[in-house]
Amino acid sequence: MQKIIDGFLNFQQNVFPEHSELFQRLAKAQSPSALFVTCSDSRVVPELLTQQDPGDLFVIRNAGNIVPSYGPEPGGVSASVEYAVAVLKVSDIVICGHSDCGAIGAIATGQCLAHLPAVAHWLRYADSAKVVIDARQHATAQARMDALVRENVIAQLANIRTHPAVALALEQGRLNLHGWVYDIASGSIDALDGNSRHFVPLAANPQTCALETKGKRAPWGP
Numbered sequence: 001m002q003k004i005i006d007g008f009l010n011f012q013q014n015v016f017p018e019h020s021e022l023f024q025r026l027a028k029a030q031s032p033s034a035l036f037v038t039c040s041d042s043r044v045v046p047e048l049l050t051q052q053d054p055g056d057l058f059v060i061r062n063a064g065n066i067v068p069s070y071g072p073e074p075g076g077v078s079a080s081v082e083y084a085v086a087v088l089k090v091s092d093i094v095i096c097g098h099s100d101c102g103a104i105g106a107i108a109t110g111q112c113l114a115h116l117p118a119v120a121h122w123l124r125y126a127d128s129a130k131v132v133i134d135a136r137q138h139a140t141a142q143a144r145m146d147a148l149v150r151e152n153v154i155a156q157l158a159n160i161r162t163h164p165a166v167a168l169a170l171e172q173g174r175l176n177l178h179g180w181v182y183d184i185a186s187g188s189i190d191a192l193d194g195n196s197r198h199f200v201p202l203a204a205n206p207q208t209c210a211l212e213t214k215g216k217r218a219p220w221g222p
């Protein structure tokens with residue numbers, strides 16, 4: 001804990017004064033361009049891997065980068081999605097999974113979660129990804145895991161489209177969706193191409209987005 005407090009002291013004494021203009025501006029309002037949904041994993045740092053400043057990203061983090069589909073009892077994730085899209089009017093939503101994800105690994109290996117009832121309940125929101133992966137052949141356990149990380153991103157993109165604020169923004173053409181998978185070992189990102197439904201390297205395909213761009217809605221959408 002001392003390391004964390006020392007970090008804060010360094011921030012207050014050195015970093016904050018260097019960026020005082022930015023923080024004074026942010027003290028009055030925020031206008032993030034994107035909603036970034038990712039895992040709570042300590043190795044995934046959205047602002048670091050996208051080189052964004054405070055105020056740039058509205059972030060939701062939880063185990064498995066999950067977005068429950070909208071329903072009669074919306075929870076904290078739903079409230080944050082609604083606020084980001086309806087009030088902050090973000091123009092883009094990124095759902096970012098990652099390699100070696102503990103939550104997805106538990107699903108992929110069929111790990112017993114009886115002693116983790118909250119985790120077991122939460123990961124049910126990835127059931128649609130699991131059944132898709134279970135129906136396919138995988139050469140290795142690692143290949144199955146990698147496929148599930150990607151399919152979970154696709155599943156959560158479908159879930160987020162059930163949120164009224166998101167559905168309306170998509171209908172009005174003022175929102176774009178992105179499905180990413182961050183690889184911790186290489187620092188690379190693969191992005192879902194909405195037209196081919198394949199993940200491609202973002203570095204070589206910077207315009208890639210999860211929405212189909214051929215005049216039709218993405219096949220997994222509502």
Ligand SMILES: [Zn+2]
Nearest residue numbers: 039041101102
């Ligand atoms: Zn994770």
